[in-house]
Amino acid sequence: MFETSVQRKMKVIVLGTVMLLAHISSFASAEDPEVPKYTETENGNSYSLYTDLKSFEKASEVCATNHQHLVTITDSEENTLVLDLLSRAGIAGGRVWLGYSTVMSSTEQWAWVDAASTTFENWHVGEPSEEDDCAELMFHYGNWPDGEWSGSSCERLNMFICEGD
Structure with missing residues (x-):
């Protein structure tokens, strides 16, 4: 059966429309903001848990887009608060970025991303090593005690918690 010129033109129009819509939707999904898995407010601070590994x-960058920063832990109570948040969010286990690194420091000293001045640290024995430049909190991870910190390469892909006012 032969197609008429009108049928051919209609096929071209339909195919072109489908391709254009597919192209547009790929841009829309790439620009959608990250959505946290769980959010709660404690002591005047908002905490947003993201389970996409970054x-x-x-x-x-995700935190900054939402006018927040990676979580800072200033004392043992806040360390426990973060563990409780992970439990309430139903996280089975893993590593979570803390806003603590040597990256932001010109002296390569460990510093919080929000410049918090605290002496609280909860490193696992032997952590961090000299090669480590970012801190992560361990939660139901192997034989690590919950809430202890590990040093890591900043390139590792982890869950993360953003914190803001």
Whole structure:
């Protein structure tokens, strides 16, 4: 059976429309903001948990886009608060970026992304090593005690928590 010129033109129009819509939707999904898995407010701070695995830099960018920063832990109570948040969110286990690194420091000293001045640290024995430049909190991860920190390469892909006022 032969197609008429009108049928051919209609096929071209339909195919072109489908391709254009597919192209547009690929841009829309690439630009959609990250959505946290779980959010709660405690003591005047908002905490947003993201389970998409990101490098330290990419996680920091997501937080900044939402006018937040990677979570800072100033005392043992806040460390416990973060563990409780992970439990309430139903996280089975893993590593979570903290906003603590040597990346932001010109002296390569460990510093919080929000410049918090605290002496609290909860490193696992032997952590961090000299090669480590970013901190992560361990949660139901192997034989690690919950809430202890590990040093890591900032390129590792982890879950993360953003914090803001």
